[in-house]
Amino acid sequence: MATCAVRWLSRSDVLAAALPLASALEVVEATLRDHGNGAFENPPKTGVHPQHDAFIHAMAGWLPRQKRGGVKWVAGYSSNYKSGLPNITGLMVLNDPETGLPICVMDAAYLTAVRTSAASAITSKYLAPSNVDRIAVIGAGLQGLYHVKLMSLIHPSAEFQVVDIDPSAVDRLANQVSAEARVVHVREAESAIRAADVVVTATSRLEEVVFQFGWMKKASLVLPVHVRGWSQDITTASDALFTDDVEQFTNFIRATGSPYEDLSRVRGSVSSVIVGKLTGRSSNSDRIAVFNLGLAIHDVAIAAEILSLAERQNIGTVVAY
Numbered sequence: 001m002a003t004c005a006v007r008w009l010s011r012s013d014v015l016a017a018a019l020p021l022a023s024a025l026e027v028v029e030a031t032l033r034d035h036g037n038g039a040f041e042n043p044p045k046t047g048v049h050p051q052h053d054a055f056i057h058a059m060a061g062w063l064p065r066q067k068r069g070g071v072k073w074v075a076g077y078s079s080n081y082k083s084g085l086p087n088i089t090g091l092m093v094l095n096d097p098e099t100g101l102p103i104c105v106m107d108a109a110y111l112t113a114v115r116t117s118a119a120s121a122i123t124s125k126y127l128a129p130s131n132v133d134r135i136a137v138i139g140a141g142l143q144g145l146y147h148v149k150l151m152s153l154i155h156p157s158a159e160f161q162v163v164d165i166d167p168s169a170v171d172r173l174a175n176q177v178s179a180e181a182r183v184v185h186v187r188e189a190e191s192a193i194r195a196a197d198v199v200v201t202a203t204s205r206l207e208e209v210v211f212q213f214g215w216m217k218k219a220s221l222v223l224p225v226h227v228r229g230w231s232q233d234i235t236t237a238s239d240a241l242f243t244d245d246v247e248q249f250t251n252f253i254r255a256t257g258s259p260y261e262d263l264s265r266v267r268g269s270v271s272s273v274i275v276g277k278l279t280g281r282s283s284n285s286d287r288i289a290v291f292n293l294g295l296a297i298h299d300v301a302i303a304a305e306i307l308s309l310a311e312r313q314n315i316g317t318v319v320a321y
Contacts, residue, residue: 003320004101004320004321005103005318005319005320005321006102006103006104006105006318006319006321007103007104007105007307007310007311007316007317007318007319008104008105008106008316008317008318008319009104009105009106009107009306009307009310009315009316010106010107010316011107011109011110013106013107013310013315013316013317014106014107014110014111014306014310015110016310016313016315017306017309017310017313017315018309019114019302019305019306019309021114021118021149021150021153022153023305024114024115024118024150024302024305025118025121025122025150025153025154027118027298027301027302027305028115028118028119028121028122028298028301028302029122029125029274030301031063031295031297031298031301032119032122032270032271032274033271033274033275034063034065034297035244035245035269035271035295035297036269036271036272036273036274036275036277037275039063039064039065040061040062040063040064040297041060041061041062041064041069041297042060042061042062042245042248042295042296042297043060043296044245044247044248044251044252045057045058045059045248045252045293045294045296046058049256051077051079053077053078053079053204053205053207054075054076054077054078054079055075055076056073056074056075057072057073057074057075057076058071058072058073059071059072059073059074059294059296059299060296061295061296061297061298061299061300062297062300063297063300063301066301066304067097068094068097068300068301068304069094069095069097069300070092070093070094070095070299070300070303071092071093071296072090072091072092072093072108072112072296072299072303073090073091073093073108074088074089074090074108074112075088075089075090076088076205077089078204078205086109086142087141087142087204088109088112088113088142089108089109090107090108090109090112091105091106091107091108092104092105092106092107092108092111092299092303093105094106094300094303094304094307103307104303104307106303106306106307106316108299108303109142111299111302111303111306112294112299113142113143113145113146114146114150114302115294115295115298115299115301115302116143116146116225116292116294117143117146117147117149117150117151118150118298118302119244119270119292119294119295119298120147120150120151120200120223120225120292121147121150121151121153121154122154122270122274123221123223123242123270123290123292124151124154124155124198124221124223125154126270126273126274126280127221127240127242127270127273127280127281127288127290128155128197128198128221129197129219129220129221129281129284129286130284131197132155132158132197132198133157133158133159133197134158134159134160134161134195134196134197134198135151135155135158135159135160135161135196135197135198135199135200136160136161136162136163136186136189136192136193136195136196136198136199136200137160137161137162137163137200137202138162138163138164138189138192138193138199138200138201138202138203138211139163139164139201139202139203139204139225140162140163140164140166140169140170140172140173141164141169141202141204143202143225144162144164144173144200144202145173145176145177147200147202147225148160148162148173148177148180148181148183149177149180149181151198151200152177152180152181155198158181158182158197158198159182159183159184160177160181160182160183160184161184161186161192161195161196162174162183162184162185162186162192163185163186163187163188163189163192167185167187170183170185171185189210189211190212190215193211193215193216194215194216194217195217196217196220197217197219197220197221198220198221198222198223199216199220199221199222199223200223200225201222201223201224201225201226201229201230202225203225203226203229204226205226205228206226206228206229207228208229209229209230209231210229210230211229211230211231212230212231213230213231213233213234213237213238213287213289214231214233214237216287217287218285218286218287219284219285219286219287220287220288221287221288221289221290222234222238222287222288222289222290223290223292224289224291225292227252227253227259227291227293228259230260230289232260232261232262234260234289235260235261235262235263235265235289236262236265237287238265238287238288238289239282239283239285239286239287239288240267240280240281240282240286240288240289241263241265241266241267241288241289241290241291242266242267242268242269242270242273242280242288242289242290242291243266243268243269243270243290243291243292243293244269244270244271244290244291244292244293244294244295245269245293245295246266246268246269248293248295249266249291249293252293266291270290270292
């Protein structure tokens with residue numbers, strides 16, 4: 001019997017592969033076009049919820065045009081910080097499309113941060129108002145950091161107003177992006193949101209209402225990384241409401257319970273706007289909200305790019321099985 005082998009990429013290996021963030025944007029935009037044109041398989045994520053503020057999900061995806069498929073097994077525990085552990089952890093498995101054999105297992109924390117932020121950035125490319133001068137980022141953790149990095153590539157002249165309950169976290173973020181973006185530390189979320197053209201709430205899961213949609217000015221876009229935390233009128237007062245995948249969003253809401261009374265106004269997927277099947281911003285004064293839950297096909301596409309870079313540079317450990 002032939003020997004099978006899988007390449008293991010640790011967290012440090014994934015970082016050493018050095019995926020250019022501009023390439024991540026291109027990959028995510030191309031994958032959204034595939035989604036909009038129906039060239040994908042992305043079954044709604046399934047999983048378990050061991051604690052009220054925690055999940056462990058399986059996310060499978062297949063991209064027939066690129067012939068790339070795999071699954072991410074990802075956990076989110078918002079209380080992990082108390083033990084000095086990351087909020088998001090997981091593993092990504094890529095499979096050979098011809099045989100189904102696993103060909104790579106990699107740490108999934110970095111690719112999750114990158115693909116989530118890239119999806120927000122590409123969403124803002126198509127749905128943000130025409131002039132983006134200020135972007136509010138609420139939360140200066142890993143998601144906040146990569147949202148600044150990726151969105152600065154789409155909006156290079158924008159000022160990032162960053163809010164966090166820990167002022168030192170904002171300082172660390174500002175130092176990490178000093179060559180890429182202008183960061184201003186703002187103490188109150190309300191003042192940052194009221195001034196922003198684009199708002200990203202990159203906090204951990206929130207059970208209570210923390211943000212009021214009434215703070216959003218006309219001609220703005222809000223991108224909640226997590227569904228919860230906003231006032232009810234985010235779904236009723238917004239001029240347009242989108243998600244990244246309607247089927248997945250519907251399944252998620254049914255499984256976890258909606259924090260909002262009315263989600264009937266979800267117009268469709270961001271990808272349908274990108275490929276021209278739906279109208280996005282009908283007026284520059286629109287206030288638009290987008291719930292991007294995260295697409296497995298983005299994980300597959302980003303992971304495939306990382307694997308390709310790792311193979312060319314001989315990064316990682318190849319294990320026979």
